[in-house]
Amino acid sequence: MDDTDTQLLRLMQRNADTSHAELGRQVGLSATGVHKRLKRLRESGVIKRTTVVLDRAKLGLDLMCFLKVNFKNNLASPNPDELHEALRTLPEVLECYTLTGTNDAIVKVAVRDHVALREFLRRFSEAQGIIDRVETCIVLEELRDGNDYAVRADE
Template sequence: MASHELDDTDHQLLRLLQADGRRTFSEMAPEVGLSVAAVKRRVDRMRESGVIKGFTVQVDHAKLGRGIEAFTELRFAGTTSVGDILASASRAPEVQAVFTIAGDLDALVHMRVRDIAHLQEVIDRLRGSGKVIGTRTLMVLGSWTRDD
């Protein structure tokens, strides 16, 4: 299903589910002006086509003791494969995401840690892989995310 095949009602259902993935079909039906069965069919169709990839929980990382968020830019040796880049960075449980990128850098690693000492420990582990030849870390002071 291509995005141009989604109508305004589909987009409205997506916004409702993004705001609360536990929202029931019967809760959404009156908000979009459809029957419960019609809402279920539309959501099922979007799941089957891959538009909806899954349902998640939003976590308050600070309450889990990982209140510091950072991005570390990684430079690897020229012979390092993308698979090796992903594997070496994703081994650390503190790593939330790894983005391989074009340009001077090879990867951007998003991580969450307890404190500055913990951040240094994670960076040291990344550097210790033997393939990382340079890093630069950026601390997150605040953030905003688009819901859709």
């Protein structure tokens, strides 16, 4: 990756709808040059996919939570297939990561309200026979939202 690739990735993270012509204007390339670079970045796996970011509040998902999860056997990781299958059945789950430290996993969830949260937690505990304890943390304010990575050219 060079500086131009880095600039393109930064611009695409902000708005993937930007036309190739506009991206080219901003980085000093033709639209065709931008297309070729973005194609190479996709083929190499640097760009995994292009997606749409929805407004959670406008969808009525007013409650964002993080669940700190401890598995029944905290000495060993859960069966990944079992965990993936349980999470697949729960559309409220936005992200899930296994961790080091005092919790085994953290799960990011968006729901409509506290009633929907209670129902989700019931389904979550039923779907996850491997869970020992869940601590729910409700987000009071989003100070920063996004997945913009600090992109740098190869040095």
